[in-house]
Amino acid sequence: MTTTDLSGTVSAAASRRLPAPQEAAQFQLGEVTLVAGEGIRAWDSEGREYLDCVSGTFNLLLGHNHPEVMAAVREQTERLVFASSSFQTEPTNRVMQELAAISPPNLTRVNLRSSSGSTANEGAIKMAQLHTGRRDVIVPFRAHLGQSIATASLNGTTKMRAPFPYRYPGGLHVPGPYCFRCFYRQTPDTCGMLCVERIEDFIRYASSGSVACVVIEPISGAGGNxxxxxGYLPELRRFCDEHEIVLVFDEIQTGLGRTGRMFAADHFGVQPHMMTLAKGLTGSGLPMAAILTEERMADWDRGLHGFTYGSHTLAAAAALATLEIxxxxxxxxxxxxxxxxxxGRLRDLQTDHPVIGDVRGVGLMLGVELVEPDGGAAVGRAGAYQRALQDRGVLTRVSEHGAGSTIELRPPLVLTPAEAHLIADRFAEALDAVE
Ligand SMILES: Cc1ncc(COP(=O)(O)O)c(C=O)c1O
Structure with missing residues:
Protein backbone atom coordinates (compact mmCIF):
# COMPACT_ATOMS: atom_id res chain seq x y z
CA MET A 1 0.00 0.00 0.00
CA THR A 2 1.33 3.45 -0.81
CA THR A 3 0.87 6.61 1.29
CA THR A 4 0.84 10.25 0.28
CA ASP A 5 3.14 12.54 2.21
CA LEU A 6 2.40 16.15 3.08
CA SER A 7 4.15 17.62 0.06
CA GLY A 8 1.84 15.57 -2.14
CA THR A 9 4.43 13.14 -3.46
CA VAL A 10 3.65 9.44 -3.39
CA SER A 11 5.88 7.38 -1.12
CA ALA A 12 6.11 3.59 -0.93
CA ALA A 13 7.75 3.69 2.49
CA ALA A 14 4.77 2.25 4.33
CA SER A 15 4.74 -0.87 2.19
CA ARG A 16 8.52 -1.27 2.12
CA ARG A 17 9.49 -4.64 0.66
CA LEU A 18 13.00 -5.25 -0.64
CA PRO A 19 12.79 -6.29 -4.28
CA ALA A 20 15.16 -9.00 -5.52
CA PRO A 21 18.40 -7.44 -6.90
CA GLN A 22 17.41 -8.20 -10.50
CA GLU A 23 13.99 -6.62 -9.91
CA ALA A 24 15.65 -3.46 -8.62
CA ALA A 25 18.43 -3.26 -11.19
CA GLN A 26 17.53 -1.40 -14.35
CA PHE A 27 20.07 -3.48 -16.27
CA GLN A 28 20.87 -7.19 -16.57
CA LEU A 29 22.92 -8.35 -13.59
CA GLY A 30 25.70 -10.93 -13.89
CA GLU A 31 25.15 -14.32 -12.29
CA VAL A 32 28.04 -14.19 -9.82
CA THR A 33 28.14 -12.15 -6.61
CA LEU A 34 31.72 -11.31 -5.68
CA VAL A 35 32.43 -10.85 -2.00
CA ALA A 36 36.22 -10.59 -1.65
CA GLY A 37 39.41 -10.10 -3.59
CA GLU A 38 43.16 -10.22 -3.08
CA GLY A 39 45.82 -9.77 -5.74
CA ILE A 40 44.81 -11.56 -8.94
CA ARG A 41 42.12 -13.56 -7.13
CA ALA A 42 38.48 -12.86 -6.29
CA TRP A 43 35.92 -15.01 -4.48
CA ASP A 44 32.17 -15.28 -4.90
CA SER A 45 29.41 -15.75 -2.35
CA GLU A 46 29.57 -19.53 -2.86
CA GLY A 47 33.27 -19.56 -1.97
CA ARG A 48 34.43 -20.16 -5.55
CA GLU A 49 37.81 -18.68 -6.46
CA TYR A 50 38.48 -16.81 -9.70
CA LEU A 51 41.69 -15.72 -11.36
CA ASP A 52 40.69 -12.22 -12.40
CA CYS A 53 42.23 -11.94 -15.86
CA VAL A 54 40.32 -8.75 -16.60
CA SER A 55 41.51 -6.85 -13.51
CA GLY A 56 37.97 -5.84 -12.57
CA THR A 57 37.08 -3.72 -15.60
CA PHE A 58 40.73 -3.57 -16.70
CA ASN A 59 41.18 -1.01 -13.93
CA LEU A 60 42.64 -2.97 -10.98
CA LEU A 61 46.15 -2.44 -12.25
CA LEU A 62 47.65 -3.78 -9.01
CA GLY A 63 44.93 -6.35 -8.41
CA HIS A 64 42.32 -6.51 -5.72
CA ASN A 65 43.01 -4.64 -2.47
CA HIS A 66 46.71 -3.97 -2.94
CA PRO A 67 47.86 -3.56 0.69
CA GLU A 68 50.03 -0.49 0.12
CA VAL A 69 47.37 1.30 -1.91
CA MET A 70 44.73 0.42 0.69
CA ALA A 71 47.00 1.75 3.45
CA ALA A 72 47.49 5.04 1.57
CA VAL A 73 43.72 5.33 1.12
CA ARG A 74 43.05 4.57 4.79
CA GLU A 75 45.59 7.17 5.86
CA GLN A 76 44.09 9.78 3.55
CA THR A 77 40.62 8.94 4.88
CA GLU A 78 41.73 10.05 8.32
CA ARG A 79 42.82 13.46 7.00
CA LEU A 80 40.72 14.62 4.05
CA VAL A 81 38.44 12.52 1.85
CA PHE A 82 37.48 15.14 -0.68
CA ALA A 83 38.27 18.70 -1.68
CA SER A 84 36.77 20.55 -4.61
CA SER A 85 39.18 20.86 -7.53
CA SER A 86 39.12 24.62 -7.02
CA PHE A 87 41.51 23.91 -4.11
CA GLN A 88 44.95 22.39 -4.16
CA THR A 89 45.61 19.29 -2.11
CA GLU A 90 48.89 17.57 -1.54
CA PRO A 91 47.90 14.26 -3.18
CA THR A 92 46.37 15.87 -6.29
CA ASN A 93 49.34 18.21 -6.70
CA ARG A 94 51.74 15.31 -6.45
CA VAL A 95 49.81 13.14 -8.91
CA MET A 96 49.99 15.92 -11.50
CA GLN A 97 53.72 16.42 -10.83
CA GLU A 98 54.41 12.68 -11.12
CA LEU A 99 52.40 12.29 -14.32
CA ALA A 100 54.12 15.28 -15.90
CA ALA A 101 57.48 13.75 -14.93
CA ILE A 102 56.91 10.20 -16.24
CA SER A 103 54.92 10.92 -19.39
CA PRO A 104 56.49 11.57 -22.80
CA PRO A 105 58.55 14.77 -22.39
CA ASN A 106 56.35 16.94 -24.61
CA LEU A 107 53.34 16.31 -22.33
CA THR A 108 53.96 18.85 -19.62
CA ARG A 109 50.43 19.67 -18.39
CA VAL A 110 47.94 17.52 -16.53
CA ASN A 111 44.19 18.00 -16.14
CA LEU A 112 42.70 15.86 -13.36
CA ARG A 113 39.22 17.36 -13.34
CA SER A 114 37.31 14.31 -14.52
CA SER A 115 37.11 10.82 -13.16
CA SER A 116 36.22 8.49 -16.03
CA GLY A 117 37.78 7.51 -19.32
CA SER A 118 34.79 8.80 -21.27
CA THR A 119 35.01 12.27 -19.77
CA ALA A 120 38.79 12.33 -20.20
CA ASN A 121 38.45 11.52 -23.90
CA GLU A 122 35.66 14.03 -24.25
CA GLY A 123 37.82 16.66 -22.54
CA ALA A 124 40.72 15.92 -24.88
CA ILE A 125 38.41 16.36 -27.86
CA LYS A 126 37.10 19.66 -26.49
CA MET A 127 40.68 20.89 -25.97
CA ALA A 128 41.68 19.83 -29.48
CA GLN A 129 38.66 21.60 -30.95
CA LEU A 130 39.33 24.77 -29.00
CA HIS A 131 43.00 24.72 -29.83
CA THR A 132 42.63 24.07 -33.56
CA GLY A 133 39.30 25.81 -34.16
CA ARG A 134 38.26 22.69 -36.06
CA ARG A 135 35.53 20.07 -35.62
CA ASP A 136 35.86 16.44 -36.71
CA VAL A 137 37.36 13.54 -34.79
CA ILE A 138 39.10 10.65 -36.57
CA VAL A 139 38.64 7.29 -34.85
CA PRO A 140 39.72 3.84 -36.04
CA PHE A 141 37.17 1.11 -36.71
CA ARG A 142 36.50 -0.96 -33.54
CA ALA A 143 37.79 1.73 -31.14
CA HIS A 144 36.09 2.31 -27.82
CA LEU A 145 36.16 5.89 -26.54
CA GLY A 146 33.46 5.69 -23.91
CA GLN A 147 29.76 5.79 -23.16
CA SER A 148 28.89 9.48 -22.83
CA ILE A 149 26.75 10.64 -25.73
CA ALA A 150 29.71 12.22 -27.53
CA THR A 151 32.13 9.33 -27.04
CA ALA A 152 29.40 6.73 -27.72
CA SER A 153 28.73 8.52 -31.02
CA LEU A 154 32.42 8.34 -31.88
CA ASN A 155 32.97 4.69 -30.96
CA GLY A 156 34.28 2.68 -33.85
CA THR A 157 31.64 -0.07 -33.76
CA THR A 158 28.15 0.34 -35.24
CA LYS A 159 26.65 -1.80 -32.49
CA MET A 160 27.64 0.83 -29.90
CA ARG A 161 26.36 3.81 -31.92
CA ALA A 162 23.21 2.49 -33.54
CA PRO A 163 20.81 2.57 -30.57
CA PHE A 164 21.05 6.35 -30.20
CA PRO A 165 19.05 8.35 -32.74
CA TYR A 166 20.64 11.75 -31.98
CA ARG A 167 24.37 11.41 -32.05
CA TYR A 168 27.23 13.82 -31.72
CA PRO A 169 28.29 14.57 -35.30
CA GLY A 170 31.73 14.69 -36.84
CA GLY A 171 33.10 11.20 -36.21
CA LEU A 172 35.26 10.08 -39.12
CA HIS A 173 35.82 6.35 -38.88
CA VAL A 174 38.82 4.91 -40.70
CA PRO A 175 40.33 1.39 -40.98
CA GLY A 176 42.78 0.72 -38.16
CA PRO A 177 46.11 -1.15 -38.20
CA TYR A 178 44.52 -4.61 -37.85
CA CYS A 179 47.08 -6.60 -39.81
CA PHE A 180 45.53 -10.01 -39.06
CA ARG A 181 42.51 -8.91 -41.11
CA CYS A 182 43.91 -6.00 -43.09
CA PHE A 183 41.19 -3.81 -44.58
CA TYR A 184 43.41 -3.22 -47.63
CA ARG A 185 44.44 -6.90 -47.93
CA GLN A 186 48.11 -6.01 -47.44
CA THR A 187 50.91 -7.27 -45.21
CA PRO A 188 52.86 -4.96 -42.88
CA ASP A 189 56.18 -5.47 -44.65
CA THR A 190 54.86 -4.31 -48.03
CA CYS A 191 51.84 -2.09 -47.28
CA GLY A 192 53.73 1.19 -46.88
CA MET A 193 51.25 2.04 -44.09
CA LEU A 194 48.38 2.39 -46.53
CA CYS A 195 45.99 2.69 -43.61
CA VAL A 196 47.62 6.01 -42.70
CA GLU A 197 48.02 7.21 -46.28
CA ARG A 198 44.36 6.58 -47.10
CA ILE A 199 43.17 8.79 -44.24
CA GLU A 200 43.88 11.61 -46.68
CA ASP A 201 41.01 10.36 -48.87
CA PHE A 202 38.70 9.97 -45.88
CA ILE A 203 39.38 13.58 -44.91
CA ARG A 204 38.88 14.84 -48.44
CA TYR A 205 35.76 12.87 -49.26
CA ALA A 206 34.11 11.79 -46.01
CA SER A 207 34.80 14.52 -43.44
CA SER A 208 33.51 18.05 -43.00
CA GLY A 209 36.94 19.17 -44.16
CA SER A 210 37.65 20.46 -40.68
CA VAL A 211 39.45 17.84 -38.57
CA ALA A 212 40.51 18.64 -35.01
CA CYS A 213 42.05 15.40 -33.81
CA VAL A 214 42.67 11.69 -34.09
CA VAL A 215 41.82 9.66 -30.98
CA ILE A 216 43.45 6.25 -30.99
CA GLU A 217 44.44 3.58 -28.48
CA PRO A 218 48.07 2.70 -29.29
CA ILE A 219 46.95 -0.90 -28.77
CA SER A 220 43.23 -1.33 -29.26
CA GLY A 221 41.62 -2.98 -26.23
CA ALA A 222 37.92 -3.63 -26.74
CA GLY A 223 38.53 -3.70 -30.50
CA GLY A 224 40.37 -7.02 -30.21
CA ASN A 225 43.76 -6.40 -28.66
CA GLY A 231 55.79 1.84 -38.34
CA TYR A 232 52.11 2.68 -37.97
CA LEU A 233 52.05 5.14 -35.06
CA PRO A 234 55.20 7.05 -36.16
CA GLU A 235 53.60 7.43 -39.58
CA LEU A 236 50.32 8.54 -38.03
CA ARG A 237 52.15 11.15 -35.98
CA ARG A 238 53.89 12.42 -39.13
CA PHE A 239 50.52 12.55 -40.90
CA CYS A 240 48.93 14.50 -38.03
CA ASP A 241 51.79 17.00 -37.93
CA GLU A 242 51.52 17.53 -41.67
CA HIS A 243 47.78 18.20 -41.41
CA GLU A 244 47.99 20.10 -38.10
CA ILE A 245 45.72 17.54 -36.50
CA VAL A 246 46.07 16.85 -32.77
CA LEU A 247 47.08 13.25 -32.09
CA VAL A 248 45.46 11.94 -28.90
CA PHE A 249 46.58 8.61 -27.47
CA ASP A 250 43.87 7.01 -25.39
CA GLU A 251 46.08 5.10 -22.91
CA ILE A 252 43.14 4.36 -20.64
CA GLN A 253 43.77 0.62 -20.93
CA THR A 254 47.37 0.61 -22.07
CA GLY A 255 48.89 3.19 -19.72
CA LEU A 256 50.93 2.88 -16.53
CA GLY A 257 52.72 -0.39 -17.14
CA ARG A 258 49.98 -2.56 -18.65
CA THR A 259 52.14 -3.28 -21.70
CA GLY A 260 55.39 -3.74 -19.78
CA ARG A 261 56.43 -0.15 -20.38
CA MET A 262 55.08 2.92 -18.62
CA PHE A 263 53.03 3.86 -21.68
CA ALA A 264 52.28 1.94 -24.87
CA ALA A 265 53.57 5.01 -26.71
CA ASP A 266 57.04 4.06 -25.44
CA HIS A 267 57.03 0.80 -27.44
CA PHE A 268 56.61 2.74 -30.65
CA GLY A 269 58.85 5.72 -29.91
CA VAL A 270 56.00 8.13 -30.56
CA GLN A 271 54.98 11.15 -28.55
CA PRO A 272 51.30 12.00 -28.96
CA HIS A 273 50.15 15.61 -28.62
CA MET A 274 47.77 14.56 -25.87
CA MET A 275 47.19 11.48 -23.76
CA THR A 276 44.26 10.30 -21.68
CA LEU A 277 44.54 8.03 -18.65
CA ALA A 278 41.94 6.51 -16.33
CA LYS A 279 41.21 2.90 -15.31
CA GLY A 280 44.55 1.78 -13.83
CA LEU A 281 45.57 5.20 -12.52
CA THR A 282 44.55 4.45 -8.94
CA GLY A 283 45.68 0.82 -9.08
CA SER A 284 42.78 -0.25 -6.96
CA GLY A 285 39.52 0.73 -8.63
CA LEU A 286 39.01 4.23 -7.24
CA PRO A 287 37.88 6.58 -10.01
CA MET A 288 40.32 9.12 -11.41
CA ALA A 289 41.19 10.27 -14.93
CA ALA A 290 43.88 12.49 -16.40
CA ILE A 291 44.29 14.43 -19.62
CA LEU A 292 47.91 15.19 -20.47
CA THR A 293 48.67 17.93 -22.96
CA GLU A 294 51.47 19.84 -24.55
CA GLU A 295 52.36 23.29 -23.24
CA ARG A 296 50.59 24.98 -26.19
CA MET A 297 47.26 23.64 -24.88
CA ALA A 298 47.75 24.91 -21.34
CA ASP A 299 45.69 28.02 -21.90
CA TRP A 300 42.40 26.44 -20.87
CA ASP A 301 39.45 27.87 -18.99
CA ARG A 302 38.99 25.52 -16.05
CA GLY A 303 35.23 25.99 -16.19
CA LEU A 304 34.96 24.28 -19.57
CA HIS A 305 35.52 20.73 -18.38
CA GLY A 306 35.21 19.82 -14.74
CA PHE A 307 33.14 17.32 -12.79
CA THR A 308 32.16 17.12 -9.14
CA TYR A 309 34.28 14.04 -8.48
CA GLY A 310 37.27 15.21 -10.53
CA SER A 311 40.60 15.61 -8.72
CA HIS A 312 39.24 13.36 -5.97
CA THR A 313 41.51 13.55 -2.95
CA LEU A 314 41.08 9.93 -1.87
CA ALA A 315 41.56 8.64 -5.41
CA ALA A 316 44.68 10.82 -5.67
CA ALA A 317 46.16 9.15 -2.58
CA ALA A 318 45.62 5.78 -4.27
CA ALA A 319 47.08 7.09 -7.55
CA LEU A 320 50.17 8.35 -5.80
CA ALA A 321 50.81 4.97 -4.16
CA THR A 322 50.20 3.27 -7.52
CA LEU A 323 52.58 5.54 -9.39
CA GLU A 324 55.26 4.88 -6.80
CA ILE A 325 54.80 1.09 -7.07
CA GLY A 344 54.21 -18.08 -25.15
CA ARG A 345 51.96 -20.67 -23.50
CA LEU A 346 48.87 -19.40 -25.35
CA ARG A 347 50.79 -19.49 -28.64
CA ASP A 348 51.78 -23.09 -27.92
CA LEU A 349 48.09 -23.94 -27.69
CA GLN A 350 47.63 -22.83 -31.27
CA THR A 351 49.29 -26.00 -32.58
CA ASP A 352 46.62 -28.34 -31.21
CA HIS A 353 43.69 -25.97 -31.41
CA PRO A 354 42.94 -24.67 -34.90
CA VAL A 355 40.18 -22.49 -33.41
CA ILE A 356 42.98 -20.15 -32.29
CA GLY A 357 43.74 -17.97 -35.28
CA ASP A 358 46.05 -15.46 -33.64
CA VAL A 359 47.56 -14.78 -30.23
CA ARG A 360 48.82 -11.23 -29.86
CA GLY A 361 49.73 -8.68 -27.28
CA VAL A 362 52.40 -6.86 -25.36
CA GLY A 363 53.13 -7.19 -21.65
CA LEU A 364 49.93 -8.17 -19.87
CA MET A 365 47.60 -6.90 -22.58
CA LEU A 366 46.83 -10.09 -24.48
CA GLY A 367 44.21 -11.33 -26.91
CA VAL A 368 43.37 -14.72 -28.40
CA GLU A 369 41.47 -14.40 -31.67
CA LEU A 370 39.25 -17.36 -32.49
CA VAL A 371 38.57 -18.33 -36.08
CA GLU A 372 36.10 -20.49 -38.01
CA PRO A 373 37.51 -23.40 -40.03
CA ASP A 374 37.44 -21.17 -43.13
CA GLY A 375 39.52 -18.51 -41.33
CA GLY A 376 36.57 -16.17 -40.73
CA ALA A 377 36.21 -14.44 -37.38
CA ALA A 378 34.51 -16.81 -34.92
CA VAL A 379 31.98 -14.19 -33.84
CA GLY A 380 29.38 -15.84 -31.67
CA ARG A 381 31.63 -18.70 -30.60
CA ALA A 382 33.91 -16.72 -28.33
CA GLY A 383 31.18 -16.48 -25.67
CA ALA A 384 31.20 -20.28 -25.21
CA TYR A 385 34.96 -20.22 -24.56
CA GLN A 386 34.59 -17.32 -22.17
CA ARG A 387 31.95 -19.29 -20.22
CA ALA A 388 34.14 -22.41 -20.19
CA LEU A 389 36.97 -20.31 -18.79
CA GLN A 390 34.73 -18.84 -16.11
CA ASP A 391 33.56 -22.37 -15.18
CA ARG A 392 37.25 -23.10 -14.59
CA GLY A 393 37.69 -20.01 -12.46
CA VAL A 394 39.24 -17.71 -15.08
CA LEU A 395 37.55 -14.37 -15.75
CA THR A 396 38.02 -12.98 -19.28
CA ARG A 397 36.11 -10.76 -21.69
CA VAL A 398 35.19 -10.93 -25.36
CA SER A 399 36.15 -8.09 -27.70
CA GLU A 400 33.74 -5.61 -29.24
CA HIS A 401 31.62 -5.65 -26.10
CA GLY A 402 30.96 -9.38 -26.26
CA ALA A 403 30.22 -9.38 -29.99
CA GLY A 404 33.75 -9.96 -31.32
CA SER A 405 35.97 -13.00 -31.75
CA THR A 406 38.88 -12.21 -29.44
CA ILE A 407 39.18 -13.38 -25.84
CA GLU A 408 40.82 -10.58 -23.89
CA LEU A 409 43.20 -11.22 -21.00
CA ARG A 410 44.51 -8.35 -18.89
CA PRO A 411 45.40 -9.75 -15.47
CA PRO A 412 46.69 -7.44 -12.73
CA LEU A 413 50.33 -6.44 -13.17
CA VAL A 414 51.32 -8.26 -9.99
CA LEU A 415 50.83 -11.57 -11.82
CA THR A 416 53.76 -13.93 -11.39
CA PRO A 417 55.10 -16.23 -14.14
CA ALA A 418 53.85 -19.20 -12.04
CA GLU A 419 50.32 -17.75 -12.06
CA ALA A 420 50.66 -17.18 -15.80
CA HIS A 421 51.21 -20.94 -16.18
CA LEU A 422 48.12 -21.63 -14.08
CA ILE A 423 45.99 -19.42 -16.34
CA ALA A 424 47.41 -21.11 -19.45
CA ASP A 425 46.68 -24.58 -18.00
CA ARG A 426 43.07 -23.62 -17.42
CA PHE A 427 42.86 -22.04 -20.85
CA ALA A 428 43.91 -25.37 -22.35
CA GLU A 429 41.27 -27.19 -20.29
CA ALA A 430 38.58 -24.75 -21.44
CA LEU A 431 39.55 -25.23 -25.09
CA ASP A 432 39.34 -29.02 -24.72
CA ALA A 433 35.99 -28.76 -22.94
CA VAL A 434 34.36 -26.66 -25.66
CA GLU A 435 35.83 -28.64 -28.51
C1 LIG B 1 40.30 2.46 -24.27
C2 LIG B 1 39.15 3.00 -23.48
N1 LIG B 1 38.85 4.29 -23.57
C3 LIG B 1 37.84 4.83 -22.86
C4 LIG B 1 37.07 4.05 -22.03
C5 LIG B 1 35.95 4.67 -21.23
O1 LIG B 1 36.29 4.70 -19.90
P1 LIG B 1 35.17 4.81 -18.74
O2 LIG B 1 34.40 3.55 -18.76
O3 LIG B 1 35.95 5.01 -17.49
O4 LIG B 1 34.34 5.99 -19.08
C6 LIG B 1 37.34 2.69 -21.91
C7 LIG B 1 36.50 1.84 -21.05
O5 LIG B 1 36.42 0.65 -21.20
C8 LIG B 1 38.41 2.14 -22.66
O6 LIG B 1 38.72 0.85 -22.61
Missing part, protein backbone atom coordinates in the same frame (compact mmCIF):
# COMPACT_ATOMS: atom_id res chain seq x y z
CA UNK A 226 45.11 -5.06 -31.91
CA UNK A 227 48.83 -4.31 -31.84
CA UNK A 228 49.85 -2.05 -34.73
CA UNK A 229 52.96 -2.79 -36.77
CA UNK A 230 56.05 -0.84 -35.65
CA UNK A 326 54.84 0.88 -10.87
CA UNK A 327 58.10 2.88 -10.95
CA UNK A 328 59.92 0.53 -8.59
CA UNK A 329 62.93 -1.26 -10.03
CA UNK A 330 61.91 -4.61 -11.48
CA UNK A 331 58.18 -3.90 -11.58
CA UNK A 332 57.87 -3.51 -15.34
CA UNK A 333 60.35 -6.34 -15.89
CA UNK A 334 57.95 -8.62 -14.03
CA UNK A 335 55.08 -7.47 -16.26
CA UNK A 336 57.15 -8.33 -19.32
CA UNK A 337 58.28 -11.69 -17.92
CA UNK A 338 54.79 -12.77 -16.84
CA UNK A 339 53.33 -11.46 -20.09
CA UNK A 340 55.88 -13.30 -22.21
CA UNK A 341 55.22 -16.51 -20.27
CA UNK A 342 51.47 -16.27 -20.81
CA UNK A 343 51.81 -15.20 -24.44
Missing amino acids: IVPPA VQRPGFLENVRASGDTLL
